[in-house]
Amino acid sequence: MVDILHRIGVTTPAPETTTQRVYDALTTVEGLAAWWTEKTTGDAGLGGELEFRFPDGGFDMEVTELRPRERVVWRVVGGPDEWVGTTIEWELCQDGDWTVVLFAHRGWREPVEFMHHCSTKWGSFLLSLKSLVEDGEGAPSPRDVKIDNWG
Amino acid sequence: MVDILHRIGVTTPAPETTTQRVYDALTTVEGLAAWWTEKTTGDAGLGGELEFRFPDGGFDMEVTELRPRERVVWRVVGGPDEWVGTTIEWELCQDGDWTVVLFAHRGWREPVEFMHHCSTKWGSFLLSLKSLVEDGEGAPSPRDVKIDNWG
Numbered sequence: 001m002v003d004i005l006h007r008i009g010v011t012t013p014a015p016e017t018t019t020q021r022v023y024d025a026l027t028t029v030e031g032l033a034a035w036w037t038e039k040t041t042g043d044a045g046l047g048g049e050l051e052f053r054f055p056d057g058g059f060d061m062e063v064t065e066l067r068p069r070e071r072v073v074w075r076v077v078g079g080p081d082e083w084v085g086t087t088i089e090w091e092l093c094q095d096g097d098w099t100v101v102l103f104a105h106r107g108w109r110e111p112v113e114f115m116h117h118c119s120t121k122w123g124s125f126l127l128s129l130k131s132l133v134e135d136g137e138g139a140p141s142p143r144d145v146k147i148d149n150w151g
Numbered sequence: 152m153v154d155i156l157h158r159i160g161v162t163t164p165a166p167e168t169t170t171q172r173v174y175d176a177l178t179t180v181e182g183l184a185a186w187w188t189e190k191t192t193g194d195a196g197l198g199g200e201l202e203f204r205f206p207d208g209g210f211d212m213e214v215t216e217l218r219p220r221e222r223v224v225w226r227v228v229g230g231p232d233e234w235v236g237t238t239i240e241w242e243l244c245q246d247g248d249w250t251v252v253l254f255a256h257r258g259w260r261e262p263v264e265f266m267h268h269c270s271t272k273w274g275s276f277l278l279s280l281k282s283l284v285e286d287g288e289g290a291p292s293p294r295d296v297k298i299d300n301w302g
Contacts, residue, residue, distance in 0.1 A: 119270070
């Protein structure tokens with residue numbers, strides 16, 4: 001089993017509200033649509049299912065853990081074979097004026113080429129999340145940063 | 152042991168020269184300085200040692216493998232404890248008009264928070280490499296994209 005790991009820090013002129021704003025961007029359909037993919041639908045509550053759609057397919061996630069301003073976990077229940085059964089974890093913590101986000105996409109069976117792609121893509125989408133909270137403007141699909149011939 | 156993995160694709164109006172240009176950006180001091188850190192010095196030849204410096208420290212790499220337009224491997228011989236002894240591998244291949252780069256930073260002992268940071272940072276620097284070859288302009292340190300409170 002191999003994992004994709006990332007870390008971003010988010011800082012705004014109102015640091016006391018930053019963690020909540022990051023949490024909202026991870027736990028509302030509107031928030032998710034503003035940094036990951038505009039085609040986000042479903043139920044963002046605990047036990048709910050979220051559908052994320054991209055030009056070439058998409059992912060269905062079950063929300064398995066929600067700890068306000070601290071932790072969000074999704075389980076992948078639909079999408080490419082390599083993704084189904086993996087989990088995506090978001091840990092939030094404050095470090096001075098920064099909200100630090102530790103990201104892990106865990107449980108890949110093999111370090112296939114698609115995993116390399118998804119790792120870079122996740123990093124780029126995390127910077128989209130950072131821009132959304134800091135500057136009010138993310139780069140969700142289909143306006144996302146293209147990293148290779150797969151998108 | 153855990154690995155950081157990434158994938159980018161580079162495409163230019165002259166695809167027959169793209170792979171060579173990516174390879175040059177990985178195997179010359181001038182190329183490396185244009186996408187990773189402006190403070191790059193040393194010997195980029197096989198068995199040589201390269202020194203990469205950043206505002207807060209740096210890395211020394213031994214060049215352990217050079218296969219023109221196909222593969223580059225560095226071994227980390229100086230830098231933070233977590234990095235020393237790890238290896239950094241670059242695999243290049245052509246896929247139609249694209250040059251695909253598979254990147255692996257292998258041999259981390261533990262998935263520490265610093266590894267999360269380095270994963271996102273590598274992804275961002277790989278996009279700097281892509282921009283350098285595609286548009287002639289990378290974003291090396293100290294002009295690099297800041298991802299968190301560590302830089």
